[in-house]
Structure formats: structure tokens, C-alpha cells
Amino acid sequence: MATIKCNDTNFLINVIKQKHPTATELHPTANQHQFTFSCGLIMNIYTTGTVMFQGNSYENRTASDILAVIDMINRPVVPV
Numbered sequence: 615m616a617t618i619k620c621n622d623t624n625f626l627i628n629v630i631k632q633k634h635p636t637a638t639e640l641h642p643t644a645n646q647h648q649f650t651f652s653c654g655l656i657m658n659i660y661t662t663g664t665v666m667f668q669g670n671s672y673e674n675r676t677a678s679d680i681l682a683v684i685d686m687i688n689r690p691v692v693p694v
Contacts, residue, residue, distance in 0.1 A: 618665045620684045
């Protein structure tokens, strides 16, 4: 899976914590959040906005759901 950019990593982290309370959260570096999910997926979120998946990411439902959240975060706001 390719590297993804997220325009609001704090929002993404909050969504992950709310929707996946059993995910293990680590801070391997000052610039990185790492979440490990029970399905084997590992997600790294960097302060630069980069999001990377490791482990069981191919056709993974959790990864697909997270990508949909990132897509929603990155979508420009259209004035009405």
C-alpha cells in the first residue's frame, strides 16, 4: 500500500482512538504515533501528515475504513 497524506492527523488519531479502543497505541518517536490492531494491521501516523500501513494491510477492512476517513478529512470544503 502506498504512502498516504492526511491533512489533519490529530483528527485522524482521535477517530482511531474512538472507533478502535482496543488498538494498541505507541509513540516510537516524538514525530510518530503507531497503532496496532487485532487484525494484524499496523498504522504509523507522522507529524508531517504521512500515514503508512504495515502488516496485514492488503484487502484489510480496517485499512479501507481508515482510508475512507482520510479521504473525508482531505476533501475540500465546498461553500454552499
